[in-house]
Amino acid sequence: MNFFERLRGERPSAQTAKDRLQLVLVHDRADLPPGKLEALKDDLIATLSRHIEIDVRKVNISLTQDRHQQRLVADIPLAPSRARRRGAG
Amino acid sequence: MTARIATITSGKGGVGKTTATANLGVALASAGFRVVCIDGDIGLRNLDVVMGLENRIVYDLVDIIEGRCKLRQALIKDKRLSDLYLIPAAQTRDKTAVSPQDMIRVVKDLKPDFDWVLIDSPAGIERGFRNAVAPADLVLIVTNPEVSAVRDADRIIGLVEAEEKGPPKLIVNRVKPEMVKRGDMLSTGDILDVLAIELIGVVPEDEIVTVATNQGSPAALDPRSRAGKAFREIARRMNGEDVPFESLESKDGFFGRISRMVRPGGA
Numbered sequence: 001m002n003f004f005e006r007l008r009g010e011r012p013s014a015q016t017a018k019d020r021l022q023l024v025l026v027h028d029r030a031d032l033p034p035g036k037l038e039a040l041k042d043d044l045i046a047t048l049s050r051h052i053e054i055d056v057r058k059v060n061i062s063l064t065q066d067r068h069q070q071r072l073v074a075d076i077p078l079a080p081s082r083a084r085r086r087g088a089g
Numbered sequence: 090m091t092a093r094i095a096t097i098t099s100g101k102g103g104v105g106k107t108t109a110t111a112n113l114g115v116a117l118a119s120a121g122f123r124v125v126c127i128d129g130d131i132g133l134r135n136l137d138v139v140m141g142l143e144n145r146i147v148y149d150l151v152d153i154i155e156g157r158c159k160l161r162q163a164l165i166k167d168k169r170l171s172d173l174y175l176i177p178a179a180q181t182r183d184k185t186a187v188s189p190q191d192m193i194r195v196v197k198d199l200k201p202d203f204d205w206v207l208i209d210s211p212a213g214i215e216r217g218f219r220n221a222v223a224p225a226d227l228v229l230i231v232t233n234p235e236v237s238a239v240r241d242a243d244r245i246i247g248l249v250e251a252e253e254k255g256p257p258k259l260i261v262n263r264v265k266p267e268m269v270k271r272g273d274m275l276s277t278g279d280i281l282d283v284l285a286i287e288l289i290g291v292v293p294e295d296e297i298v299t300v301a302t303n304q305g306s307p308a309a310l311d312p313r314s315r316a317g318k319a320f321r322e323i324a325r326r327m328n329g330e331d332v333p334f335e336s337l338e339s340k341d342g343f344f345g346r347i348s349r350m351v352r353p354g355g356a
Contacts (some may be wrong), residue, residue, distance in 0.1 A: 013272070020236055024236070
């Protein structure tokens with residue numbers, strides 16, 4: 001990567017390598033490949049939807065790692081219509 | 090004498106395990122230690138050619154294990170260093186000819202006569218790897234600054250920790266400092282960030298290693314070789330010496346200097 005590439009704000013390929021590595025290692029260490037995580041997400045949505053209305057498109061499930069602790073992080077926004085109804089009621 | 094046992098492993102093939110084993114053997118023996126290198130790659134014998142001893146082989150590791158020769162008969166003395174020996178792998182057998190218990194037994198018999206036993210592990214995580222790691226009290230993991238090699242190193246670290254071998258140490262091999270400076274190769278710092286493991290050496294890419302391998306004379310014997318120097322330093326660290334890490338890849342280009350001016354202590 002040369003001076004001009006940096007000026008244009010291009011990402012060093014080493015940074016891309018590091019990011020990809022970190023992601024793949026999180027999945028390796030948890031023994032939960034991305035495809036399985038997707039299946040888990042679908043199951044989770046199906047289960048939650050039986051109880052509460054959620055904004056399916058914005059659901060975000062991911063694996064994270066800080067030091068030695070692996071974490072499954074789920075961000076599940078509720079459906080906007082329901083939130084409004086509850087607020088109005 | 091009671092030898093310490095170091096196994097050199099990696100998971101991924103082609104990262105330089107055999108080269109590292111040969112060079113560490115040479116470096117340790119040059120420093121006055123009695124060393125035996127064992128080729129643990131049964132069926133794909135290679136350490137003999139890297140050490141330049143291929144023409145002296147009569148017996149091999151499997152011959153010892155199956156009782157066809159005495160331990161002493163299978164020890165090949167190095168051409169250049171009087172304190173360096175090799176036990177070659179069998180070429181016509183496979184990994185199942187050896188068990189972890191066999192390795193532990195052979196190493197136990199070698200222990201009284203040596204300061205260091207170095208075991209060159211085969212690639213992979215199966216039987217051959219388990220054989221190589223079984224007798225180890227120090228595991229050195231070799232990786233390259235590449236996504237695939239670092240990923241495999243992480244897997245190996247997990248397996249070694251599960252075997253309760255104590256924390257393994259990392260050798261980053263074939264680093265190209267110019268590419269690291271340009272931001273086109275993972276730096277040693279990047280690798281340590283993701284692996285969380287103690288570093289024992291950083292070996293630069295060095296054409297002398299290729300020439301040395303062609304000639305069967307490990308680069309650690311060549312005072313001009315940068316890789317050879319790195320291996321000699323690793324050998325000193327293996328013996329508990331505190332050898333500072335030379336920065337091969339400091340970002341001391343134009344941008345390094347600029348960012349330090351802007352942000353003292355940074356870069």
